[in-house]
Amino acid sequence: MADNLTYKILKEHCVEGRPEAGETVGLRIDQTLTQDATGTVAYLQLETMGIERVQTDLSVSYVDHNTLQSGFENADDHRYLMSVAARYGIVFSRPGSGICHQVHLERFGRPGGTLLGSDSHTPTAGGIGMIAVGVGGQDVACAMAGLPFYITAPRVVKVELTGELSPWVTAKDVILELLRCLSVKGGVGKVFEYAGPGVSTLSVPQRATITNMGAELGATTSIFPSDDRTLDWLTRQGRAADYNPAVADSGAEYDDIIELDLSKLQPLIALPHSPDNVVLVSDVAGTKVDQVCIGSCTNSSLHDLCTVGRLLEGKKVPPDVSLGVSPGSGRVLQVITERSVLGAMIGAGARLLESVCGPCIGMGFAPPSGGVSLRTFNRNFEGRTGTADARCYLCSPETAVASALAGAVTDPRELGEPPHVEEPESYPASENMIIYPPEELTGVEITRGPNIKPIPQRTSPGDIVEGSVLLKVGDNITTDHIMPAGSKILPLRSNIPAISEYVFSSVDSDFATRAKKRGGGFIVGGENYGQGSSREHAALAPMYLGVIAVIARSFSRIHRSNLINFGILPLVFGSKEDYDRLERDDMLKAKDLLSGLDVGEITLQNVTGGYEFVVGCELSDREKEIAKAGGRLNMVKGAGA
Numbered sequence: 216m217a218d219n220l221t222y223k224i225l226k227e228h229c230v231e232g233r234p235e236a237g238e239t240v241g242l243r244i245d246q247t248l249t250q251d252a253t254g255t256v257a258y259l260q261l262e263t264m265g266i267e268r269v270q271t272d273l274s275v276s277y278v279d280h281n282t283l284q285s286g287f288e289n290a291d292d293h294r295y296l297m298s299v300a301a302r303y304g305i306v307f308s309r310p311g312s313g314i315c316h317q318v319h320l321e322r323f324g325r326p327g328g329t330l331l332g333s334d335s336h337t338p339t340a341g342g343i344g345m346i347a348v349g350v351g352g353q354d355v356a357c358a359m360a361g362l363p364f365y366i367t368a369p370r371v372v373k374v375e376l377t378g379e380l381s382p383w384v385t386a387k388d389v390i391l392e393l394l395r396c397l398s399v400k401g402g403v404g405k406v407f408e409y410a411g412p413g414v415s416t417l418s419v420p421q422r423a424t425i426t427n428m429g430a431e432l433g434a435t436t437s438i439f440p441s442d443d444r445t446l447d448w449l450t451r452q453g454r455a456a457d458y459n460p461a462v463a464d465s466g467a468e469y470d471d472i473i474e475l476d477l478s479k480l481q482p483l484i485a486l487p488h489s490p491d492n493v494v495l496v497s498d499v500a501g502t503k504v505d506q507v508c509i510g511s512c513t514n515s516s517l518h519d520l521c522t523v524g525r526l527l528e529g530k531k532v533p534p535d536v537s538l539g540v541s542p543g544s545g546r547v548l549q550v551i552t553e554r555s556v557l558g559a560m561i562g563a564g565a566r567l568l569e570s571v572c573g574p575c576i577g578m579g580f581a582p583p584s585g586g587v588s589l590r591t592f593n594r595n596f597e598g599r600t601g602t603a604d605a606r607c608y609l610c611s612p613e614t615a616v617a618s619a620l621a622g623a624v625t626d627p628r629e630l631g632e633p634p635h636v637e638e639p640e641s642y643p644a645s646e647n648m649i650i651y652p653p654e655e656l657t658g659v660e661i662t663r664g665p666n667i668k669p670i671p672q673r674t675s676p677g678d679i680v681e682g683s684v685l686l687k688v689g690d691n692i693t694t695d696h697i698m699p700a701g702s703k704i705l706p707l708r709s710n711i712p713a714i715s716e717y718v719f720s721s722v723d724s725d726f727a728t729r730a731k732k733r734g735g736g737f738i739v740g741g742e743n744y745g746q747g748s749s750r751e752h753a754a755l756a757p758m759y760l761g762v763i764a765v766i767a768r769s770f771s772r773i774h775r776s777n778l779i780n781f782g783i784l785p786l787v788f789g790s791k792e793d794y795d796r797l798e799r800d801d802m803l804k805a806k807d808l809l810s811g812l813d814v815g816e817i818t819l820q821n822v823t824g825g826y827e828f829v830v831g832c833e834l835s836d837r838e839k840e841i842a843k844a845g846g847r848l849n850m851v852k853g854a855g856a
């Protein structure tokens with residue numbers, strides 16, 4: 216049978232189950248990545264698994280999310296992560312080395328391989344032909360321990376690219392167009408596989424921008440074939456030996472096909488507060504901007520930053536616009552310094568930020584009250600910038616620069632001829648930022664600071680559970696709503712009791728107090744509950760507060776598995792009416808929970824409302840076992856291969 220690229224890689228890595236859409240399959244994972252904000256909890260779990268050394272071909276621990284070090288907490292986390300890496304044979308990428316996805320693309324990703332990362336933008340590596348999936352830290356810890364990664368085999372959508380991008384239209388506009396057409400729920404259960412004659416017109420960094428933001432579609436992952444352009448780019452990174460042609464069989468079959476003519480696209484922009492709220496840049500031209508940010512794992516490649524530098528050369532950003540630039544990696548920063556691109560940026564009035572996530576995750580550079588922030592990033596959820604009432608827009612670096620210079624949203628086509636930017640023949644190695652583990656691992660001490668607390672655990676649920684509805688929310692609730700990030704909360708990622716005080720704090724400041732007072736209860740949500748980040752804190756912290764189940768109309772993939780992994784049941788409403796009539800504070804009771812888990816349906820009694828309703832609980836056999844054990848950690852302790 217002629218396989219598409221996705222299923223070729225899945226079949227090569229399948230160790231359990233049948234690789235057919237809808238079936239649960241166990242995959243061998245070649246590489247893993249973690250970042251500091253999800254990594255500490257992932258490694259605390261790895262430590263309980265009783266392994267001597269990681270079982271993957273390569274595992275990398277990055278520090279890129281929280282490098283503010285406004286107190287001892289982050290510095291201690293970094294030291295812990297560095298010592299765990301040395302202890303278990305993991306490569307450590309020091310703070311300043313760059314954003315995990317950009318660095319992984321440059322240095323480690325391999326076409327045709329599998330990568331599992333505790334960050335939702337792990338699919339960036341699909342830009343060089345990897346099956347790269349974002350998951351919670353526990354799944355990554357299990358993969359490092361040599362256990363298979365279980366996933367529902369996806370449906371594959373072929374995105375047939377034809378034509379070529381017009382001047383000033385970019386890869387960002389390609390993915391914004393898909394978001395405009397398909398929405399933030401459009402990719403659930405799917406892999407987007409790019410194909411067609413348009414592929415060879417896109418460079419690796421452009422492909423990576425597209426696969427990165429496939430996460431915003433809710434997709435399992437996105438992938439491009441690897442070809443001569445991939446080989447050329449890897450060669451410049453000094454990694455020609457890692458090249459491997461990864462392509463679909465000719466005549467490969469797909470579940471669906473989307474046709475996209477690149478030449479028809481125009482510059483696009485996502486309006487507040489969702490990445491799929493997309494319109495033409497020209498539709499909102501003239502909107503005054505207060506701040507412009509260039510960077511993030513979506514748009515901080517060398518090509519992007521050189522383009523920005525060339526556009527800023529000899530120009531001045533007006534005093535009422537604050538322009539910030541964060542290069543994607545230390546390597547990118549080094550080249551833009553050597554090529555005088557940085558000088559052009561500084562001369563124009565840009566502020567240089569560290570080569571980390573920074574403003575993207577609300578770590579500094581927050582906009583002013585009610586301010587408009589234009590970002591080349593991938594998420595513009597309400598409050599994520601760190602300023603509750605800011606209005607955040609997402610666009611390409613080209614649109615961002617045109618707008619920064621004009622002080623208002625501007626179509627980049629007004630800038631005349633686009634600059635031509637050449638990739639360097641070879642990138643500098645700058646190995647000092649990457650620390651390889653010692654040959655001999657025994658005797659390495661793990662260093663733990665006082666803010667690093669053990670992971671709380673849940674016990675198995677009984678047959679009867681009861682509790683009240685602690686909170687009722689609407690559609691598309693993000694993990695940023697459930698467990699906000701930012702400079703105040705991020706330092707608490709290694710301390711679940713402390714971070715749990717902030718659960719839903721931006722939605723309902725009394726949530727944690729109410730949950731604790733009532734000894735837990737239920738959360739009620741609408742469609743696509745838990746979209747966005749892979750942070751398992753959005754499950755772990757509610758679990759710590761006693762949340763028994765989330766009853767929603769539908770769930771995002773990563774958050775649903777995180778809930779199951781930490782012993783919270785993801786229950787699905789049978790109808791919109793059932794969702795509508797349930798109210799906050801209603802008392803709910805389930806009498807047949809365990810048998811209900813087996814049949815996939817649980818009857819809930821609304822004691823306050825005086826009626827019963829049935830919720831779905833469709834779990835795979837493996838997930839049922841996890842739910843009955845009260846979470847996966849109870850099952851995998853000491854289970855390392």
Ligand code: MIC
Binds near residue numbers: 280747
């Ligand atoms: C994000 O973009 O929201 C993050 C921060 O990178 C998260 C991970 C986290 O919360 O630590 C993600 O995308 O998974």
Ligand code: SF4
Binds near residue numbers: 592
């Ligand atoms: Fe970092 Fe932002 Fe990318 Fe998340 S989306 S990995 S916070 S740069």
